[in-house]
Amino acid sequence: MDRMKKKIALAGNPNVGKSTVFNELTGMHQHTGNWPGKTVSNASGICKFRYTDYMIYDLPGTYSLIAHSQEEEVARDFLCFEEQDAVIVVCDAVCLERNLNLVLQTLEITSHVIVCVNLLDEAKKKKIHINLKKLSEKLGVPVVGTSARSKKGLDKLMASVDDVVYQRIKSNPNHLNYQPFLEEAITTVEATLKNFYPIQKTRWLAMQLLDDDIVLKEAVLDQLGQENFNVLEEVIEEARLCIYHNGIQKNHIKDVFVSEIMRVSETICNEVVTYENQEYMEKNIKIDKIITSRKVGIPLMILLLMVVFWITIVGANYPSELLSNWLFGFEDPFFQFLNFLHAPEWLSNMLVFGMYRVLAWVVAVMLPPMAIFFPLFTLLEDLGYLPRVAFNMDHAFKRCSACGKQALTMTMGFGCNAAGVTGCRIIDSPRERFIAILTNNFVPCNGRFPTLIAVLTMFFIGFSSSIGASIISVVLLTIIILLGIAMTLIVSKLLSKTILRGVPSSFTLELPPYRKPQIVKVIVRSIFDRTLFVLGRAISVAAPAGILIWVLANIQIDHVSILTMCSDFLNPFAQTIGLDGVILMAFILGFPANEIVIPLIMMGYMASGTITEYTNLLALKTLLVENGWNWLTALCVMTMCLFHFPCSTTCLTIKKETGSWKWVGLSILIPTIIGLTICFLLTTFTHYFGIV
Amino acid sequence: MYQTLDSLKIGDIAYIEEIRSEGSIRRRLLDIGLTPGCKVKCVLKSPSGDPSAYLIRGAFIAIRKEDATAIIIKGVEQNG
Numbered sequence A: 001m002d003r004m005k006k007k008i009a010l011a012g013n014p015n016v017g018k019s020t021v022f023n024e025l026t027g028m029h030q031h032t033g034n035w036p037g038k039t040v041s042n043a044s045g046i047c048k049f050r051y052t053d054y055m056i057y058d059l060p061g062t063y064s065l066i067a068h069s070q071e072e073e074v075a076r077d078f079l080c081f082e083e084q085d086a087v088i089v090v091c092d093a094v095c096l097e098r099n100l101n102l103v104l105q106t107l108e109i110t111s112h113v114i115v116c117v118n119l120l121d122e123a124k125k126k127k128i129h130i131n132l133k134k135l136s137e138k139l140g141v142p143v144v145g146t147s148a149r150s151k152k153g154l155d156k157l158m159a160s161v162d163d164v165v166y167q168r169i170k171s172n173p174n175h176l177n178y179q180p181f182l183e184e185a186i187t188t189v190e191a192t193l194k195n196f197y198p199i200q201k202t203r204w205l206a207m208q209l210l211d212d213d214i215v216l217k218e219a220v221l222d223q224l225g226q227e228n229f230n231v232l233e234e235v236i237e238e239a240r241l242c243i244y245h246n247g248i249q250k251n252h253i254k255d256v257f258v259s260e261i262m263r264v265s266e267t268i269c270n271e272v273v274t275y276e277n278q279e280y281m282e283k284n285i286k287i288d289k290i291i292t293s294r295k296v297g298i299p300l301m302i303l304l305l306m307v308v309f310w311i312t313i314v315g316a317n318y319p320s321e322l323l324s325n326w327l328f329g330f331e332d333p334f335f336q337f338l339n340f341l342h343a344p345e346w347l348s349n350m351l352v353f354g355m356y357r358v359l360a361w362v363v364a365v366m367l368p369p370m371a372i373f374f375p376l377f378t379l380l381e382d383l384g385y386l387p388r389v390a391f392n393m394d395h396a397f398k399r400c401s402a403c404g405k406q407a408l409t410m411t412m413g414f415g416c417n418a419a420g421v422t423g424c425r426i427i428d429s430p431r432e433r434f435i436a437i438l439t440n441n442f443v444p445c446n447g448r449f450p451t452l453i454a455v456l457t458m459f460f461i462g463f464s465s466s467i468g469a470s471i472i473s474v475v476l477l478t479i480i481i482l483l484g485i486a487m488t489l490i491v492s493k494l495l496s497k498t499i500l501r502g503v504p505s506s507f508t509l510e511l512p513p514y515r516k517p518q519i520v521k522v523i524v525r526s527i528f529d530r531t532l533f534v535l536g537r538a539i540s541v542a543a544p545a546g547i548l549i550w551v552l553a554n555i556q557i558d559h560v561s562i563l564t565m566c567s568d569f570l571n572p573f574a575q576t577i578g579l580d581g582v583i584l585m586a587f588i589l590g591f592p593a594n595e596i597v598i599p600l601i602m603m604g605y606m607a608s609g610t611i612t613e614y615t616n617l618l619a620l621k622t623l624l625v626e627n628g629w630n631w632l633t634a635l636c637v638m639t640m641c642l643f644h645f646p647c648s649t650t651c652l653t654i655k656k657e658t659g660s661w662k663w664v665g666l667s668i669l670i671p672t673i674i675g676l677t678i679c680f681l682l683t684t685f686t687h688y689f690g691i692v
Numbered sequence B: 001m002y003q004t005l006d007s008l009k010i011g012d013i014a015y016i017e018e019i020r021s022e023g024s025i026r027r028r029l030l031d032i033g034l035t036p037g038c039k040v041k042c043v044l045k046s047p048s049g050d051p052s053a054y055l056i057r058g059a060f061i062a063i064r065k066e067d068a069t070a071i072i073i074k075g076v077e078q079n080g
């Protein structure tokens, strides 16, 4: 039998658990996180229920469809201009009143609504009781209580969806009634609209047009054609004038709609919500007072950063060693196996010393820190700490004429710069969003941390595994990161004084309540994700890069390998910035993935050297020192690692988000020039004073 | 003389009288339910004293000083 196909939208305020519901229903893995704005684009997945395949759409969070701000456009457009068979509006049980606002607005658009009151477990903890049955009566649509994270109530939710879609339940929403003169205005506009436009959502559209929604007007103009539109426009103007004569300013019509909706929400909530303990917020406030206080706020942020680094560095040591022993143990057997197959020698060499070695390095040295850092970061995110960072740092960003939410996208950048760039959609003002996009690369992503840590360990801390050594490395790493953050602020300021000139725009940010992360699940999930991600990249990027560099090193023209020719060519320039040709080339070839830079450097040296021992950092250091590295080289490598062009994925993302290669060019040029300049100055000074 | 939202100290409670801001911030404030008559409580100040966070309809919302000065309040109860 052919299964029916139906379309369901998941809407709701930001951070109420839409993506969590979505994941549980569809078995997909949309990212979730305890801060508003985690999801910035639509995702869809299939949920099979009874005889129907439900295509579920996870929308970005939105506070409102009427007053709507820019970032919510995606969600609004989806709800208003696309047809769906039903809409699930997810609500936060802890702050139902504001959430009902969106429910009531959605009911203005469609009556096929199912209200999902999520986070019931949180509400229970805070001793907030919600009478779901009464709520359903008041709204006239089905209401289902859920705790999505622990999978409670989701079956019932789908049952209700099924009932609504197949009209076993007749929804009967109570329409809002505005003051008579407003209703009259709406009706007149609606009538004219209906003449031209065969759609159902006319009431809502009429309300928007009355308030002179420019974007919407253009959309309607497209649909109606100029002539009909002129007629409509006249009707609208007349209605607006009429409203104005009733004492409402022309550009404040939305206020009246929203106020009425809020009043109704308030009334409903007073009847259905009971607070056993009015002080349910106090604990949260107490914690926040400390976290945002003058004395503790900023130092605590730095301390947390250091703790995360410390766990990453110490935790990565052992698995790293284990992995490298294990992986490099396969090198000989692999080689012999190829011989056994009578593979030509050049092929065996290429596969083993080119491809396999780089691959093994990426997995052994780069993977463990990445797989440890990421889950820790996710835990902080799930706890709800990130918005507090934005709250604490907003003032600094404001002084650079930027948006405090840039702190959020910046911290996202620690995980992955491409994700950080996409995340910039939560910033309303286009100017501030571009600043955030252009500067995101100044915080090192997950793929650059291991490089920083490896170089630090080899040249500044030594190989003792004492606590002291690990603490020094943490302090140094933190200083590097703070430098990156300082540079973010400086460049933001410079941009807002030059090409992205402007004053800071307004800013509101919701600080969600702390939620206990699902520790085990987060750790398992993100280690797994990271490992797969790194392995995937190792195969798709590191392996080909390994082969490429091996080929470059082994094809000779006039007894000089291509690799040597390239690095000799780059060398004079590289020397002025404290590097050498091989390093510079590794950075360039590392464009597709930052984590292959160190392995490439190593390959570059080994191709011409005689070192055969390479299985750990100590051996690597020997190799590097033999090739002329000193602490200045190390410092310059770290500087370049922090300040250079974004990886290819990030560049493509920037193109997608800004729509122009011009911005991609800028985001490549700015950090690269800064990195080169710092390295040049460092090198010149140290040479001038003869320190090296 | 009217009082504006930014004058609240931590712990103070007040009610919204009027929102004077225009454009996108006005919409944003309406979005989060800040309509006339709505109760607000100042709960946090960031390390530099700006922005502040307010309890608005059950949620903590951070608002910058510049934006708070355009929000007129009444019926202030001082608890701080």
Ligand SMILES: Nc1nc2c(ncn2[C@@H]2O[C@H](COP(=O)(O)OP(=O)(O)OP(=O)(O)O)[C@@H](O)[C@H]2O)c(=O)[nH]1
Binding pocket: A012, A013, A014, A015, A016, A017, A018, A019, A020, A021, A031, A032, A033, A034, A035, A036, A037, A038, A039, A040, A060, A061, A062, A118, A119, A120, A121, A122, A146, A147, A148, A149, A150, A382, A515
């Ligand atoms: N305790 C508890 N936490 C939940 C529940 N549902 C979701 N969460 C948590 O709430 C946070 C937000 O969940 P998301 O699914 O990312 O919320 P969202 O609505 O998609 O948020 P945006 O995409 O930012 O609009 C996450 O940290 C979830 O783990 C629940 O039923 N109980």
Ligand SMILES: [Mg+2]
Binding pocket: A018, A019, A020, A031, A032, A038, A039, A059, A060, A061
């Ligand atoms: Mg989401």
